[in-house]
Amino acid sequence: KHEIEDAIDNLSQDLKGLMYPLGYSKSTRKTRDKEETIFCQRCYNLRYHNKIINSSWQDTLTLDKSFLQFLQKKQNSIILTVIDIFDFPGSLTKDLDQLIGRHHSNILIANKIDLLPKDIDPIRIKMWLKEHCSMYGLNNIQEIFLCSAKKNWNIKELCNEISRIRNYNDDIYLIGNTNVGKSELINSLLRTCAYHGGGNYKVTSSHIPGTTVNMFGLPLDLFNDALGKNVKGMIFNEKDDGRFLFDTPGIVGENQILSYLNQEELKMVIPQRNILPLTFEFKPGKSLLFGGLGRIDYKEGNKPIRITVFSKLISHITSIEKANDFYEQLSSCDENHFLEPPIGSIDRLKQFPRIIKCKRDLKVIGECHPKKSKCILDVVWGGIGWCSIGGVRDGESVIFDVWSPDGKGVYTRHVPL
Ligand code: GDP
Incomplete structure (x- = not known):
């Protein structure tokens, strides 16, 4: 450029x-x-029109993780592993220790923290992140930062840490799944060093996954101020010459629901600002729908429970029988707007994968806890949102069926709070 x-x-x-x-x-x-x-x-098209020219974004996806293996041969690099806190652990690249080796300094960046409710406890979130990273094959983490690249939250602190652990001959690699905010993070680092001149540069960030198509490097002297060097002199250190911060293309999991959506639908689904959780009383025999992309049925249980939804999509509660009918009617009528996305014509609805059961008889048992109403399990539709199940009495069990397009992209996680 x-x-x-x-x-x-x-x-x-x-x-x-x-x-x-x-x-x-x-x-x-x-x-x-x-x-x-x-x-x-x-x-230009990504920035001002939010679209990719001449191809659908699905064509640009990198499904292969092998490009990360070149890091095995690198010595002592600094790895910034970025995850989307809104889609965790779904946005964590699995088996990273094995893929890139354990000889680097690895910092985990949990991005998009601005989307979470304000009263979260950072210490508990960090413990919970560490535990899940370990379950998914990432133990080599030096430090965890809860950041918002969009709002520049904790970016200075991150810079200080990089600066602290970095030797002059280390390159920095930014890795993570697509859409976790790697490009936005680079921009945030550049904004942080605007004083030094880095603020004049910007990389293109977009809600369309897979838009960083190749690995590219930005000279580290651009970030010099942000990385805590020569703040007063504003002159980059010569030893930094020839060292880079590399942005990598990112990996799109084959299991991602987002990969079914077109650009208009992605815009509708991906949250840009703080999500307001909505809590419902959920009775046995009822079904909760997330647009046309997710559904959870309260199949068996004696008492109403509490369900809290975190999603940009409209949630709708109905009976299990009616929910079946809604989806049956979908391909012949386009009036159920609360079941969007998919958006648009009957043709689009017909070609969209059917929503099917991906978890049958998911059993949740109430845990003994001083706060009886504690949430105990999240059911997550990767990239779309999640619902927290709570209010299950101590020792009682309740059973759910969970649905998603083609049965993809749903996982459960234990709640850290
Ligand atoms: P990449 O594919 O990892 O490079 O992701 P991008 O940087 O292109 O970001 C993907 C989407 O996430 C864009 O719509 C960004 O605006 C959004 N995004 C990135 N960082 C943040 C953040 O800190 N908070 C919020 N709310 N959105 C973010």
Whole structure:
């Protein structure tokens, strides 16, 4: 981008007119301290129109993790493993210790913390993250940071830690599944060092998964201030020359529900701001629907329980029989807007995978706890949201069926609170 900008600056006005149709576009919005920003068409469309040109995003996915194995051969790099707290452990790349080796310094960044309710206890969340990381093959974690790349929360603290553990000859690698916010995190680091000049640069972040198609490196001197070096002098340390922060393409799990959605539907599903939890009384024989993407049936139990939903989608409670009818009618009528996404014509509904049972007879037993109403289990539709099951009396058991498109992308987790 740098080189292209310089080249364009050197061109005469006439030639600039030729350059833009060739695939580079001017920003239509003027940034604070830059007159004009040049984007390639792909990034321009992502940034201003939220779409990928000439292909669906599903075509760009990297399903293979083998590109991470090159880290096995690297010595003493700093790995920033990013996860989406809204989709955990679904957004954690499995078996990372095995894939990249244990000889690096690994910091876990739980991003999008701004989406969670404000009263969470950071210490408990960190313990819970550590426990689940260990279950999924990641034990080599030096430190955990709860961050919001969007709001710059805890980014300075993260920089300080990187600065503390980093030797001058270490590269930094940002790894994680698609859509966890790696590009946004780079932008946040750059914003943090705006004072030093890094704020003039920006990488394209988008809600469309898989938009970082290749590994690319940003020279570390751009982040120098943010990484705590030469804050006063604002001159990057020569020893940092030739060292990079690498953004990697990210992995899309084959099991992700998001992979079924088109761009309009993704926009509808992926939360951009704090989700307000909604709590319902849930009676036996009832079914809770998350748009057309998820459903949980309270199949067996004696008493009403409590269910708290964290999702951007509209939740709807009905009887199990009616829920069956709703989905049967879906492919012949487009009036059930609370069952969106899928959005649109009957053709779209017909081609969309059917919602089927992915967990049958999920048994939840009430635990002895001073707070009787404690939530005990989350049922998570990866990337879409989750519901916390609570209010099950000590020793009593309740049974659920859980549904998702093609039976994909649902997992359960124990609640840390
Ligand atoms: P990448 O695929 O890992 O590079 O993810 P991106 O940086 O492109 O981000 C994916 C989506 O998550 C975009 O819609 C971002 O706006 C959103 N996002 C990234 N970081 C945050 C965050 O800290 N909070 C919230 N609410 N959204 C975020």
